Amino acid sequence: MRTSIATVCLSGSLTEKLDAAARAGFDGVEIFENDLLTSALSPEEVRDRCADLGLSVDLYQPVRDTEALPEEEFGHALRRVRHKFALSRRLGADTVLLCSSTAPSAVDDDDLAAAQLSRIADAAADFGVRVAYEALAWGRHVNTYDHAWDIVRSAGHPALGLCLDSFHILARDSDPKGIEDVPGEKIFFLQLADAPLPAMDVLQWSRHHRCFPGQGGFDVPRFLRHVLRAGYDGPLSLEVFNDVLRQADAVPAAVDARRSLLVLQEAVGVGELPAAVVPTGVAFAEVVTPDAAPVARTLRALGFARTARHHRKPVDLWEQGAARVLVNTEGAERRSGARLAAIGLESPDPTGAARRAEALLAPVLPRRRDPADVALDAVSAPDGTELFFCATGRAGLADWRDDFQDVPRGADASTAGEAADPEGAGASVDHLALTQPWHQFDEAVLFHRTVLGLHARQSVDVADPYGLLRSRAVSAPDGRVRIALTVGAAPVDDTVHAQHIAVATDDVIAAARRYLARGGRLLTIPGNYYDDLAARFDLADDVLALYRELGILYDRDAHGDFLHCYTETVGGLFFELLQRDGYEGYGAPNAPVRLAAQHAARPVG
Template identity: 75%
Template sequence: MRTSIATVSLSGSLTEKLTAASRAGFDGVEIFENDLLASPLAPEEIRIRCADLGLRIELYQPMRDIEAVPAAEFARNLRRARHKFELMRRLGADTVLVCSSVCPSAVDDDALAAAQLSEVADLAQDFGIRVAYEALAWGRHVSTYDHAWRIVETAGHPALGTCLDSFHILSRGGDPEGIEDIPGEKIFFLQLADAPQLAMDVLQWSRHYRCFPGQGGFDVAGLVRHVLRTGYDGPLSLEVFNDVFRQAEAGPTAVDAHRSLLLLQEAVGVADLPAPVVPTGIAFAELLTPDAEPVAAVLDALGFARTALPQALDSARAGRYPHHGKPVDLWQQGEARILVNTAGAARRDGTQLAAIGLESPDPAAAARRAEALLAPVLPRRRGPHDAPLDAVAAPDGTELFFCATGHPELPGWRADFDSLGTGRPQTGVTSVDHLALTQPWHHFDEAALFHRSVLGLDARESVDVADPYGLLRSRAVGNTDGSVRIALSVGAAPTDDTVHAQHIALATDDVVAAAGRFRAAGGRLLRIPANYYDDLAARFELPEEELAAYRDLGILYDRDAGGAFRHCYTETVGRVFFELVQRDPGHRGYGAPNASVRLAAQHAQRPAR
């Protein structure tokens, strides 16, 4: 099906919006009136620009407060409509959106509304234009799609049809099944938007919190299925009012938008994409750092051993370049593997979590799925002995490598490293429990959709956590057995990108012992205020000696129906810190009730700038 996006969904000038839509792969656009009015280009120039970009102008919108008004006011509306239709002829647009009236002078008279809309359609037909009548969820007298359709049906004009908008229908709890009673040829346009489930005024909800399909809580796919059963053959078009999107760069937003429509088409059975290949584990986490020594000191205290050595380098260089001549060290304990990479790291950014290796049953198929969903495929310069790894970039820039460790027919990423053995004795870390990635402030919804759709991970509901300087949103994604867990988080403002660090959570069977060994080896744990433990004693009946150990080591505690969750944190190196986690098998959380205390403690221990 054709895809389209309303220019109001993107940031920038009209020219920038059109360019972004074209580059993202859209077939057409809805020209929003305010974008045209603010453009220095004449309508004819916009028409040519769209043609050069391969974009069809699917809709011009909106015309407001047209119908069910007194005669004198309607005469003025017809004059206004004539001017707009002339402009549309110059623009090359053949469909106009007319919203149900919110005008105080509008009357509750369906017959009058039908008669006046029929006159507007008569005038539009003279210009070769169709009128798509849409029910606004906050319309004065017409606020539901079935009511709007009854008026269109009463008018019975060939140039008058209806526009269906998923937000206006689903935000009011409307039943979309009735859409199938509308003839497909009378559905002139279909606008799509998702939204989080919020209890608020519907107008404010619409104007600020819409999002792309799959990013909210509406069953947009179910609505589209009903529309397609009518025989509708027009475009799937996105109309999304969102404060974040209108401040973010237009190019990535347009890509995210088009990805959402590809997924929607897959969901309703009109697009055939490569099937998801769900990752089965964390092969490695890669830290990029300008200085390996502080990271190495933390890893050493955590009980990790550096376990790699190059084949072809002399002993003088071996300590620096264990990754076949590249400045990458492999540290391991149990099944937890950390790569420390000093190649090209920017000193001002400090240490950061730059890449994740995901175990995959079919790396090539996983990469094909990612590429089909517009994920940037990363070029990788390989030496003659390097393992071939498919990699794509997540919305936040994190590199995702698809690995096949231990596969009998596929080369594994460990082939790039030569083992030094286990080194020092194991000290309690068994694997990576989860990874926490801080998202750029305008990529949170995109990141959740990306990890669900591209990687096939399940997403949990968003959680809001109080931070001393704002609000932190977090959403976890993972596979069904918990071998892959990723917590995505974002602060409330762009400046929060540097405040909320990334972290690697390491699983252990005994967090008290692991934390004690870490501290005894010279590691520094995050200090937790004593007030937290006073409250912990009030909330849970814990043995005094257990509570004392938690207080001494800065261990936090949570419990749900599945069991307990005990965890503590190292101090931060650059933008990264480590978490030691003891998770009962049935516990599905990530310590969210303790997050505000952790964030406050980290703020308190940040060095002054």
């Protein structure tokens, strides 16, 4: 189906918004009134610009407060809408959105509303345009789609139809099944938006917190199925009012918007995409750093061994059990410190995973590859993290480890290979935490859920000493891949809002002791935490004393226990040691303590 996006969804000037929509592959746009009013382009120049970009102008919006008015007021409204219809023709749009009235003077009289809308439709027909009547969720008297349809049907004018907006319908918890009773030809336009499910005033909810389909809590696919069954065959258009999107870069926002429509079409069976290939594990985590020594010290203290080096790049492979970390010093900027730059994902079908990613507009990463290098498919996540689709140790498929050469034990101290800690043989990467740019959090969740086929948990807000940290985890159904996506409102502080690699172990107490014995330093946890822990859980005194001594944090859910501790932060990265005994979460109740402790431990000056 054709796709369209309202200019209100994107930031920037009207020209920048149109360019972004075209670059993302949209077929058309809705021109929002304020975007036109503030543009230096005339309506004709906007029309020509859209034509040059291959965009149709599908809707001009909105016209407000025009129906069910006292006659004198209606006369002024009719004069105003005639100007809007003329403007719409200059833009090249054949449909104008008219919202149900919120005017204090509007009266509760459906017959009057129908009669006045019929007169408005007469005027629209004079200009060769149609009127799409939309019930605002906060409309004074008309606030549901079925009420709007009753009025449109009563008016009986060929130039008057409905605009259906998923937000206005689902926000009022209306049953969209009744849409199937509306003739498809009377559904003049469809606007799609999702939203989280908070308890707040519906107007504020609408104006500030809408999001693209798949990013919120509404069942937008079910809504769309009913609209399609009614016979609607117009464009799928997005209308999203969102404070973050109004400040974000328009181009990636437009790409995210179109991705949401591609996945929505897949969900309702009107679009074809390569099937999702869910990753089955973490092949490696790659750390980029200008100075490998601090990261190497931490890894060595954790029990990792440097076992191999890339055959032509300054990249070392560190291993402990099934956990693998690459340390890369190529092209790192000193001011950025250590950062988690890439993830290798085990995939049952690396080529299929890459096809899915490319179809969903994920940037395919060009690689400067030596003929001897292993060919790996890779894409970029919204935050710039590189994702490699890997098949480690599987016959007939390229193995990324073939690019690495074992480091001989007898080499000099700077290049010698090391023996892995035999007591850490059960180690694995439990999860990875990626700090997102503030304006890409929802985009990141949609990307990981749709491109990688991961399941998204509910969003969690965690108290930070300087604001709130928002976190949402995505994971494979079997839990073998877990990624925690976070964004914070606190001041920029890489020692706190850093990325981290969580390493699972069979015995976190023993692992923490070995780490300390090798010279590692664990994050110091305030004593008050352990006093509270004693009140929350019935733990033996000696167990609490041990946790206090080592800086171990503890939590429990319906499935089991969770013990974890944290290393010091190196640049923008730290490590977590954890023991998961059936527990399904990520230790969110302990996150405020960890954040405060990291703030306290950050360097001063």
